[in-house]
Amino acid sequence: MIVSFKVNGEDRVANVAGAESLLTVLREELELPGSKNACEQGECGSCSVILDGALVTSCLVMAADCEGSEVTTVEGIGSERELHAVQQVLLDHGAVQCGFCTPGFVVAAAHLFEQDPHPSNDEIKEALSGNICRCTGYGAILRGLEALAGEGS
């Protein structure tokens, strides 16, 4: 079955076989492996994407139901030449350990800052509560994002 949708601003067409997830299609068909596959049950947040404006876990989105949707993956956030502010503060604060969870954190944090450039510390924690870092490197992630939230306020 052919599914047409927008990914990172570009019209894309995927050939979907069955009930597979958006995550599977992004990684295996559309050559966008930034969204990571870990728990496959919406618990870990490493596959987070923005779907029609909402932050969701792409492992729980049925790809066949994405017809006409707009998806932003981590590949659509910042560029190699110009990092997104969230990416820059994570770099500056050494907020990456093994790096596997980082794409999910970047997407979740970028989504938060798009809605509110100056979230409180609690709001940052709440917004990232669906993203798990198994290196437990939360301290640096939070310090980086708290610094970003304080900028220009």
Next chain:
Amino acid sequence: MEITRPTNLAAALEARADDPGADLLAGGTDLMVEVNFGYARPEHVIALRRIEEINRIENGRIGAGVTWARLEESPHRALAQLSRTVGSPQIRAAGTIGGNIGTASPAGDGLPWLAAANAEIEVASQARGTRRVPWSDFFTGVKRTSLEPDEVIVAAVVPDDVPENQEFAKIGQRSAMVISTVAACVMRDGNGSVRVALGSVAPTPVRAHQAEQLIAENPEPSEAVLEEFARTVAEEVSPITDHRSTEAYRRHAAGVLARRLLERCLAQ
């Protein structure tokens, strides 16, 4: 696999009538876990998220397609409270109250609130139109409901007399992102009578009618009555021991939780 993506309710009901075996897909937070782990292999999916009629919140009526993220802003205090405890922000942005009702897990976070509110579940089919089923007739067992194969859940209908004074809480193995071992909702109306509903302690959500009766007779309960209230709740529920908890713990926790919520209502 075939997918039907109706944009209105009539088209969804037609698809359901044509293929009563089709799987219904709302937020995907239940169905896709089954798919990812190989427990479900849908042949035909009817995707519901484009149906505007079920995505509305109206006076006394919550559309089945309304997400937890939206219900976090509900004027019903306990509904907002429980919506904030469902999964993570990502899950709350996708998961719907209709999905919670349709899955009918004993641990469904929305179900104790619906039980305390005396909600009706509005369902529709092409052949028989719309019918409203009291929550207690809708939930028939563990992940079992009285939804017919040609029907679709349309809304939760909330009566006007739902008390404003209402509280929800749940217990799990940690404080976030966890499936409840016990969930409870208590509502207290202006006359001092209370409604006590519990989840995860029986195959379906349940009301603790004897405990409610006790408070009806003692609307300003003493410490001794509160203790009896907790004991009565613990006796009324019928939990099991499973990988998440034990029968004894769930019984005890149900009483503690219900009493705690009652005390919060009494302090209002």
